[in-house]
Amino acid sequence: MTNIYPSPHPLVAHKLSILRDVNTEPKKFRQLVRELGALLTYEATTDLQMSPIDVQTPMGTAKCHELAMKIGLIPILRAGLGLVEGVWELIPTAEVWHIGLYRDEKTLQPVEYYNKLPVEPTVSVCLVLDPMLATGGSAVATVDILKRWGVKRIKFVGLIGAPEGIKALQIAHPDVDIHLAAVDDHLNEKGYIVPGLGDAGDRQFGTA
Ligand SMILES: O=P(O)(O)OC[C@H]1O[C@H](OP(=O)(O)OP(=O)(O)O)[C@H](O)[C@@H]1O
Numbered sequence: 724m725t726n727i728y729p730s731p732h733p734l735v736a737h738k739l740s741i742l743r744d745v746n747t748e749p750k751k752f753r754q755l756v757r758e759l760g761a762l763l764t765y766e767a768t769t770d771l772q773m774s775p776i777d778v779q780t781p782m783g784t785a786k787c788h789e790l791a792m793k794i795g796l797i798p799i800l801r802a803g804l805g806l807v808e809g810v811w812e813l814i815p816t817a818e819v820w821h822i823g824l825y826r827d828e829k830t831l832q833p834v835e836y837y838n839k840l841p842v843e844p845t846v847s848v849c850l851v852l853d854p855m856l857a858t859g860g861s862a863v864a865t866v867d868i869l870k871r872w873g874v875k876r877i878k879f880v881g882l883i884g885a886p887e888g889i890k891a892l893q894i895a896h897p898d899v900d901i902h903l904a905a906v907d908d909h910l911n912e913k914g915y916i917v918p919g920l921g922d923a924g925d926r927q928f929g930t931a
């Protein structure tokens with residue numbers, strides 16, 4: 724399938740290598756997650772729909788373009804929170820709708836604990852934000868929720884994906900583009916990505 728986009732950008736690779744390092748402390752880790760969120764979103768949004776607009780400059784009229792669609796950022800709590808700020812810097816008009824999911828430690832199945840989406844969709848494009856795509860359960864469940872909400876255009880923006888999670892998301896939602904900083908080797912017996920970066924939530928929030 725062709726909907727998986729690992730970033731080819733040297734800045735992304737450089738920042739990811741520092742992020743992975745077991746010695747990178749939470750403050751630096753949060754900064755890198757924020758920066759990577761912005762860089763990956765820049766790559767993920769090249770095909771957004773635009774509408775023409777005439778802008779008066781001090782020298783005349785410029786034929787310009789503006790975003791034509793309302794964009795929603797959907798961070799998956801907790802770890803997805805760290806990606807919001809960098810993306811919001813680029814798209815300040817985006818709405819942010821939080822989805823709370825945690826993985827059951829034994830079954831690795833996602834458990835929903837927060838969802839305050841209004842009845843009718845208020846956005847037409849959603850960027851699902853979560854650093855880790857491991858089994859894919861959390862991403863698939865979030866896209867399920869967004870499709871039930873009525874959103875048709877959905878992209879996943881994350882940092883590291885395991886082949887297992889990428890496959891699961893592709894099979895469940897082949898229409899969802901997957902933008903990542905890297906694709907890693909495999910999942911371990913506890914569902915952690917190897918080599919990965921450990922627990923993205925714990926490393927951001929200092930809870931390890
Ligand atoms: O692809 P999956 O197998 O579903 O795993 C990925 C999920 O696991 C992590 O969240 P976690 O459950 O640790 O919650 P947290 O962000 O609150 O730490 C991560 O942030 C993803 O949401």
Ligand SMILES: O=c1cc[nH]c(=O)[nH]1
Binds near residue numbers: 855915916920921
């Ligand atoms: O490697 C992993 C897998 C799931 N969640 C994480 O935070 N890290």
Ligand SMILES: [Mg+2]
Binds near residue numbers: 802922923924925
């Ligand atoms: Mg976690």
